[in-house]
Amino acid sequence: MAWNKPKENGEVLNVDAFFKRVESEEVKMKYLKVGIWGPEGCGKTYFSMTAPEPILIIDTDGGAEGVRTHHFEDKDIRIFFVDPVDYDTGKIDVERALNDVEDAVKAIAKAVKQGGIKTVVLDSGTDIWNWMYTWLEGIAHLTKIGTIPQFEWGKANERWRKIFHTLKWLPVNFILTGQEKVISEKKEEVVKRAAWQKQTRYWVDIKIKVFKKTIEGSNKWQFCGLLEKIRFMQIEQATLCNLSWNKLIDYLKKIGVKVDDSLYAKR
Numbered sequence: 224m225a226w227n228k229p230k231e232n233g234e235v236l237n238v239d240a241f242f243k244r245v246e247s248e249e250v251k252m253k254y255l256k257v258g259i260w261g262p263e264g265c266g267k268t269y270f271s272m273t274a275p276e277p278i279l280i281i282d283t284d285g286g287a288e289g290v291r292t293h294h295f296e297d298k299d300i301r302i303f304f305v306d307p308v309d310y311d312t313g314k315i316d317v318e319r320a321l322n323d324v325e326d327a328v329k330a331i332a333k334a335v336k337q338g339g340i341k342t343v344v345l346d347s348g349t350d351i352w353n354w355m356y357t358w359l360e361g362i363a364h365l366t367k368i369g370t371i372p373q374f375e376w377g378k379a380n381e382r383w384r385k386i387f388h389t390l391k392w393l394p395v396n397f398i399l400t401g402q403e404k405v406i407s408e409k410k411e412e413v414v415k416r417a418a419w420q421k422q423t424r425y426w427v428d429i430k431i432k433v434f435k436k437t438i439e440g441s442n443k444w445q446f447c448g449l450l451e452k453i454r455f456m457q458i459e460q461a462t463l464c465n466l467s468w469n470k471l472i473d474y475l476k477k478i479g480v481k482v483d484d485s486l487y488a489k490r
Contacts, residue, residue: 251483252455252475256391258348258424259448260401260417261433266446266466267400268346270433272300273467274396275341275488279334281305281327283320283350303327307354317354318361321382324351328389335393342396348419349402351386355379383420391426396486399427428454433466455480 259267268290272278277299280287287302305327307320334340345351359371359379366372390397404418417424417432424430430452435444448466450458456478463470468488475482 251481253483253485254394254396255471255486256397256426256428257431257471258399258401258417258419258427258429259431259433260403260419262403265433265435266448267433269294269446270431270448270466270468271342271344271346271398271400272298273469273488274344274398275468275486276300277340278342278344279303279331279340280344280346281324281331282346283307283324284347287346315357317357320354321351321358324386328386332389332393335395340395342398343390343393344398345386345390345400346398347400347402348387348423349400349404349417352379352383352419355382380420380422383423387420387423387426399423424452427452429471431466431471450474453478453480 259270261267268287271280272287272290272295278301280300280302282288282302282304285304285306287300288304291298291300291302305320305323307315307317309316309319331340331343335343356379359375362378364372364375387399399419401417401419401423403415405413405415407414417430429450431448432451433446433448435446437443438445445464446466447462447464448471450461450463453475455475458478461474463474469490472482472486
């Protein structure tokens with residue numbers, strides 16, 4: 224059986240060496256792993272900055288600093304902007320950009336181990352996945368018609384998984400943002416999904432699709448989030464407007480998810 228794993232000296236370990244009984248207090252959620260996606264200007268970066276501080280953000284589109292300055296000047300938010308442009312050549316250097324992301328992930332893991340970090344943000348996963356596509360085009364053995372063979376995608380998938388899972392399994396909140404992508408378009412319906420690596424939707428605990436709508440009787444926008452997935456509960460789709468981290472935690476508690484009070488950001 225799977226639990227009969229031998230030690231180096233040949234002794235067989237008991238099942239108790241691998242598995243433990245989960246007590247009720249232990250199942251309280253202390254960290255959340257959230258994927259949030261949607262069109263531009265719908266509050267993905269803003270939502271990320273409402274999470275508990277200190278917050279470390281890997282920023283790939285240069286928008287995080289402006290959001291922090293205008294809305295969160297007093298929060299402990301630290302941003303690393305990954306600029307893919309090689310200004311000597313004027314070209315996009317995706318290999319350098321991906322290496323910068325991977326180095327930043329290593330630095331984050333070290334900082335979390337030392338303690339004090341509460342939230343890590345990858346903003347955005349779409350940019351990083353697009354860079355990986357460009358990187359793969361440059362190293363893959365293309366087909367006769369210039370496309371990337373299916374077997375070559377394993378290289379990009381593995382590189383993505385290493386970045387994503389390193390951040391996901393850290394004992395902190397992890398937020399991944401993504402843009403939207405049209406996958407089919409008919410006369411009456413346009414189907415969209417998050418434009419990141421396709422398996423990622425299975426790996427996040429919570430997936431939120433953000434959108435904006437006009438406030439009735441006004442010309443102002445209201446930013447909302449459709450909760451498409453909550454791993455811990457089987458629920459009907461719910462929409463939270465004026466979305467923030469604490470509003471999400473309030474909703475989780477309301478539907479019966481056991482969350483630790485430490486998940487709240489300072490109000």
